[in-house]
Amino acid sequence: MAGFDDLASERSKAQFDVEEMKVIWAGSRHTLEVSDRISRLVANDPVFRKDTRTMLSRKDLFKNTLRKAAHAWKRIIELRLSEEEAAELRFYVDEPAFMDLHWGMFIPTIKGQGTEEQQQKWLPLAYKMKIIGCYAQTELGHGSNVQGLETTATFDPQTDEFIIHSPTLTSSKWWPGGLGKVSTHAVVYGRLIIDSKDYGVNGFIVQLRSLDDHLPLPGITIGDIGMKFGSGAYNTMDNGVLRFDHVRIPRDQMLMRVSQVTREGKLVQSNVPWQLVYGTMVYVRQKIVSDASCALSRAVCIATRYSAVRRQFGLQSNGIETQVIDYKTQQSRLFPLLASAYAFRFVGEWLKWLYMDVNQRLQASDFSTLPEAHACTAGLKSLTTSATADGIEECRKLCGGHGYLCSSGLPELFAVYIPACTYEGDNIVLLLQVARFLIKTVSQLGSGKEPVGTTVYMGRVEQLMQCHCAVQKAEDWLKPSVILEAFEARSMRMSVASAQNLAKFDNQEEGFLELSADLVQAAVAHCQLIVVSKFIEKLQQDIPGKGVKGQLEALCNIYALFILHKHLGDFLSTGCITPKQASLANAQLRSLYSQVRPNAIALVDAFNYTDHYLSSVLGRYDGNVYPKLYEEAWKDPLNDSVVPDGYQEYIQPILKQQLRNARL
């Protein structure tokens, strides 16, 4: 049988230790053990089946999600799962749900923006799920522009309360996940008003629904905002709409770590920067970067396995056609995505470390690394989610016609993933934040304030503005120092050019708007440099296992040279490399594809995904694609009857020409 033999033979060709690569991918032996155990637990539990998801009506789909969430929570309690294990369980259940917002945003917001007393009061309730919360920031009229939010929270000194109100239609909260049908509470972002004075946006804990009968509390209008893109996909989530009509909450439900309102109605600022009000977004953006590597690797796993099973044209002497993975065009589309999945994995690992480090510093009142953390999380969230969304679609095309079937798993993966380019900050808006950070860094060069963190390279501005790439032969592109210098010089020169163009404007804000398309490109260049440099740093660590390091080096080089090839215009126009060096990079890339080819299946096996998680007929571990595709087709409800409903009303009259006769 084609698929079985093909994948078994591919696996036997692997030139590295797959089990050790699994450890590298997971992050540690411990993480691999946890993720392996929990993924199997989920795969073997019939409640977590997801094969009918794309065929259910919205109501049935949503109820099924509630059933799964309740079952997940039951299993977490019964099995006494740790926080880490519970998070893995949520991941492998693989269905967006209110739980994500409760654990992923509501709780972190209280932890990050609440005082000690507020945490003591609310966190135990939230941890035990005696209350369920969501994150209600975005409104109908404003999402990106957080300072433009219109919801008001007016302090009433008579009663020691805030009055939460939605003064306009556009102030309706719109989009928060978990809000529409489930959450009992929300962190609501609104304008703090004291004595008619507007003190800007702050977070408030507001109860929305009764804990007895789940009905909305007085003054609250609440519902779901309707069907979203694709079938199944993000429609398991109750993204909601919410309006307040002068709803009163006690004063101590304003989150008061950043600023406090006293009983007398005085606003007291603490020593923490006001930007901490945006802190949850930094936390989630960091998580989204790790998730990008999961979504991309999943699509790549499906497309790679299928490409080894699928054969088209080119009869060989033994009468067998060519595996499509052997076509160079297929490799040049697929292998950069494989390399990107690994690259995003490692940059995600690093970003997690950076976030933890910033958090520890914040606890010790050291706020110096916050701007860098904001720029890195914003930029990498943008870079990785855009590349992943495009990458999933490319994987669909790599699977030809069968990729368009829901049973390939790719349409739903695409539909569920693409909002990541928008939520937690529109990707362009976030890159503009990075650009601001870069321009600020460039403007401070020579002022005595040394660039730090990921902008350290900018301290070598003179060298990077003048250096010439030393590549003379294709293999020179394999040297990490050569790659790094080219990426640093490109980023440096694009940032400096943007800063110089900006300086020509009298009004900097106007200049920023005018040059924003170029600024976004400079931000992308900086973020790609971060990804490349973190991959190279990873390779400097001790990497055990036969052949593992060699494979990772090849993937790192593929990622870097693919980006170089894709953005050749930048590298050439800034004079970082010559056209001859560009063509040598291309030659090297081709040779790297040949190096990865025999290892491709093993490299995707190293993700250690179960068939349940992949939910793809094309990506099955055993490669038994055709019989299963055939079998799946017959499961479609349309095939329940041989003659379809509607035959007599709509098909028969055409065939019998009754419709035409009636018209004549």
Ligand SMILES: CCCCCCCCCCCCCCCCC/C=C/C(=O)SCCNC(=O)CCNC(=O)[C@H](O)C(C)(C)COP(=O)(O)OP(=O)(O)OC[C@H]1O[C@@H](n2cnc3c(N)ncnc32)[C@H](O)[C@@H]1OP(=O)(O)O
């Ligand atoms: C069974 C259970 C098991 C357990 C389960 C575990 C679950 C874990 C799951 C985790 C996954 C989570 C699920 C994710 C689902 C996603 C759902 C989506 C949610 C959302 O979308 S929430 C809404 C998000 N909204 C946005 O992102 C809005 C984007 N806009 C902004 O961020 C800002 O408004 C802005 C940055 C674009 C502009 O703001 P503003 O005008 O105020 O600022 P300036 O540009 O003027 O900047 C002022 C200075 O502040 C700095 N700055 C800005 N932002 C930040 C920040 N976040 N942090 C730090 N600093 C920041 C700027 O750099 C400026 O600094 P400067 O020095 O003055 O230049």
Ligand SMILES: Cc1cc2nc3c(=O)[nH]c(=O)nc-3n(C[C@H](O)[C@H](O)[C@H](O)COP(=O)(O)OP(=O)(O)OC[C@H]3O[C@@H](n4cnc5c(N)ncnc54)[C@H](O)[C@@H]3O)c2cc1C
């Ligand atoms: C599936 C999903 C789940 C969500 N979950 C939540 C949630 O749980 N809680 C919550 O509060 N919110 C949530 N959101 C809302 C989300 O955070 C916002 O949609 C997002 O921040 C983008 O804001 P916006 O919709 O206002 O886009 P807009 O800002 O209106 O963007 C429209 C266009 O304008 C461009 N644009 C905007 N500003 C600028 C600028 N300054 N310069 C250049 N171009 C610009 C953008 O690039 C984009 O092309 C969710 C959204 C989705 C899709």
